[in-house]
Amino acid sequence: MQRIGVFVCWCGSNIAATVDVDRVVAEAKVQPNVVFAQDYQYMCSEAGQGIIRNAIAEHKLTGVVVCSCSPRMHENTFRKAAERAGLNPYMVEIANIREHCSWIHKDKEEGTEKACVLMRAAVAKVLLNAPLKAGESKVTKRALVIGGGIAGIQTALDIADAGFEVDIVEKRATIGGRMAQLDKTFPTLDCSACILTPKMVEAAANEKVKLYTYSEVESVGGFVGNFHVKIRKKARFVKEDICTGCGACMAKCPSKKGLNEFNMNLNNRPAIYIPFAQAIPNVAVIDPEQCIKLKTGKCGLCEKVCTAGAIDYKQQDEIIEEEYGAIVMATGFQPIDASKFDEYSYSTCPDVVTSLELERLMNAAGPTGGVLLKPSDKTHPKSITFIQCVGSRDVSGRGKCYCSKICCMYTAKHAMLIRDKYPDVEVHVFYIDVRTPGKNFDEFYRRAVEQYDVDYIKGQVGKVYEEDGHLVVQGVDLIANEQIILNTDMVVLATAIEPDPTARKVASMLTASIDTNDFITEAHPKLRPVESPTAGIFLSGVCQGPKDIPETVSQAGAAAAKVIGLLAKDKLLTNPCVSHSNELLCNGCSCCEKVCPYGAIGYEDKLINDHGVRETRRVCVVNEALCQGCGACTVVCPSGAMDLKGFSNKQIMAEVDAICR
Amino acid sequence: MHFDQKETANLITRMSGTDPKKCMKCGKCSASCPSFDEMEYHPHQFVSMVVKGDVERLLASKSITKCLTCFACVQRCPRGVEPANIIEAVRVTTLRQQGTCYLSPDDVPAIVDDQIPQQALVSAFRKYRK
Known part of the structure; x- marks a missing residue:
């Protein structure tokens, strides 16, 4: 006879405030085959796990139900605890009475009733659990980094440093990304190119790093440890290995x-x-x-x-196929389109520019050779006005609801650089809030105000228009409670940043989830910030959320550490909750093969002994290394031959029965 | 009659059909306002004073009649607060507090010409008749 133990967690007050845990325990004790039930404040703590281990030993438990948080949070924790006590880890079931119950109910009576129902269902399921053993799959010891900006380069270099091969796919013709376009970097004002280009050279020279520039990921198949990727190398019409770059x-x-x-x-x-x-x-x-x-x-x-003979007008796109163990998304960002904000006259006045355009206008390698000139008439501006939060913190539908995080700092940088190089230029900054959390960030901003006499005005600009050959800014000074009309020569818009438009496409190829702003979602916002919920997919840089260069580099290193941790393994334990077919019921119809997204289903001609009748039949065979346990085959199978280990049809029916009881 | 500022502010908020708490105090409404210099209380102050329940001063102020209802603030507000609708709600509140019917159907034929859209009559009666 089965002997089940039920453990009810309070999760501090997370569960206990909305669920009467004593009643859940009392109810558990009268369930069939339940021989032990107990509650505890934090079941995931060492002491809580100790209660589970002791009960398994003392009461000779054959199955365990933990009523706690989502299995995504602690199923593994409790499986390991059971394993340490000698129980097969797949004899543990979680009843999610936090996310599915206490967090979404206000009424304690209702919450308690639902928790009891969820507990009953889990007990009914665990009675039909069978011990399972995880299989193994190989790990391809090579990583793919999608995006060749500072995030991608740093991730690749760190992975290569650990001795693993890594490929970078970059859609543009060069690596370097956004950072290559910047003039100076805050808060130290060191030259962006001087710190980035050596890293670019390092990436090109490192024998473990392979660059696919002017290339895009075409398709991704497989799973953690065994991704199969097709890369489209777009035709450059120039032979990459022959061109000397002479110009x-x-x-x-x-x-x-x-x-x-x-x-x-x-x-x-x-x-x-x-x-x-x-x-x-x-x-x-x-x-x-x-x-x-x-x-x-x-x-x-x-x-x-071309003396080298590198030109090839007949060059075609090339498809490269590679195997990878891990994939890092580092797809970066772009500024939003400022022409959506008519009131700032970006589309009509050439002297209204975005901050990234200003970077190029101040860069020694930029269109003006680093001399700041008005784009309209190439004359020296006498007054420049910055407008913050253009499209950031904007819920009107024209912008982005989030704070773009980097604009306060780069504007302080721009203002300071201009005042330093051209002391005759007056600089005004219209701001809503100045946000400077970061090491030496606020000190940097204060320098702009105190040392460089940058005029910070608390308030937003209503409109910018052209009049008599100069720009007029109509804004408000909220401290003085006055409306301001300012004549100025150039206006710089601190436009919001958004994920690169390719992020959505790449994320869907990788089955990595994205949020409403197209930023890639982390597996856990605090505890797993560089991993996607999809195993084997990692996140680096702004594709996860707005961040500056120091943060991007730290995150790139963190993502690399996670990749290295994965590639260092020789084998990965596979999920044993895979599907299998009952050969006596299978009629070889191929329905399951058609719906399997992992290519895990094949067919074999087998000699079947069907109640004494021996005949050769075409039956389904599941490749357990490829199967991810999604269950699509079990619902499509017309004869009920397909079943999922750990989630069998019988178990699900038992849960439904228990809920309806 | 008892006057409760908080209650009146809630009423104004409900009438305005917007949520002034969404305001992030950027001042873009006041920056856009063509009547700014005519007003004692500026558009951004209307929004924050209604949130605070500090409306008695607004109701007594001439500022309510200075708003041109040009909707520049509504169009440009990044938070969808619609300050002009809040000012309009304050204005309507003062009219309703006077306890009289401002618009009588008897007056209508004299003031209507074919330029006035029917919708204007409908909204005028909604606003100005108790």
Whole structure:
């Protein structure tokens, strides 16, 4: 006879405030086969686990039900506790009386009643549990990093440092990402390129790191330890291994109308180009939209001047297939489109720019060679006005509900740099709040105010318009309770940042969940911040949420540590809750094969002894290493041959019966 | 008659159809307001004073008649607070407190011409007739 123990957790007051735990224990004691029931304040604590272990030994329990939080939280904890006491870990069932009960009910009577029902269902299920043994699967000791910005580069370098191979897939023609576009970095004002480009070179030189630039992930299959990835290497029309990056083609190219994306479209570039001087790889790429040869068949100048013979107008996209053990998402961000905010005249006035555009206008390698000039007439501005929170903390539908986190600091940086280099320029900053949590951040902002005389005005701007060749800013000073009309030469919009538009597509390929803002969701916001709930998928950088460079680099290292922890294992324990077929019932119809998302189902011709009748039949065979236990086959099977271990049809019916009892 | 500021503020909030607590005090409403200098209390103050229940001063202020109802604040508010609707609710409250019917059906034929949309009559009666 089965001997079941029921353990009811208070979870401090999380459960006990809404569920009468004494009543759940009393109710448990009268359930069939329950020989022991007890409650405790924190069942997951060492003392709580001790109660479970002692009860297993003392009462010779054959099954355990823990009424506590979600199994996603502590199922593993309690399985391990049972295992330590000599019980098969799969003889443990969790009744979720926190997330599914106490947290969503206010009335204690109702909550208690529901907790009792959930407990009853779990007891009914555990009576039909069978001991299971986890299988093993291999681990491909190579990682894939999607995105080649500072997040992706740092993650890859840290993984490579531990001795594992790692590939970076970057959709643009060079690695470096957003950080490569920045001029200086806060709060130290060191040059962005000076600290980033050595890392880019390191990534290219590291023999463990392989770069796939101008490439995108096409499809992802498999599961943790065994991902199968197809990468589309887009045609550059330039042979990557032959091009020397001399730039002769760029100088001769007659088509110079392409917008320079690296300079935020502030100037033009030829149809054949290297994104910027320190690009990695330092290889040209042809923009097929702009190339005269590719569009009309006439021209071919670049081919003529290329002494290395690297130009190949016939190059095709190439599909590369690779196996990986772990995948890191580092897809980064983009600024939102400022033209949605008509009142700031971004689309109509060239002297209204975004902060990222200002970075390029102040960068020595930018369109003005680092001299700050008004985009409209290339003259020196005398007054610059910054507007904070453009599209951040905005629930009107035009912006983003969150704080973009980096804008307060980069604006202080911009203001300071301008005042330092051009003391004759007056700088105003309209702010709602100045948010500076971070080491040396507030001190940095105060320097802007106290040392550099930047005029911070508490209040927002209502509109910006052009009048008599200059810009007019109409704003409010909430401290003085006055409306301000300011004449200014340039306006800089601190636009909100949003996840890169590819994040959603990549996340769905990886089955990684995303939130309403398209940021990738963590497995646990506090305790597992760099892992996706999908096993083997890790998060690095702004794809998880707005963050600055120091935070991104820390998170990149953390994600790398998690990847290394995974790749260091030779075998992974697989989930034993997999499906299997009853060969006597299987009619070989192939329904299950069609719905299996993991390709885990195949067919074999087998000699079946069906009640004395021997015949060869085509029956379903499940590859237990591939099966993820989703259960799709069990519901689609017309003859009821498919069943899931640990979640059998019989068990689910028993739970339903117990709930309805 | 007993006057309860909090209760009146709640009534104003309900009438306005918006939630002034969503305000993050950025002042973009006042920054956008073309009547700012005409007003003793500015749009952002209307919002915060209604939240605080400090409405007696608003009801007595001439500011309520200075709002042009241009809706620039409504269009630009990043939090969807709709300050113009709050000011309008204060304005309507003062009219209702006077206890008289401001608009009599008898007056209508004299003031109506074919330029006035029917909807204006409907809303006028909703607002100004008890």
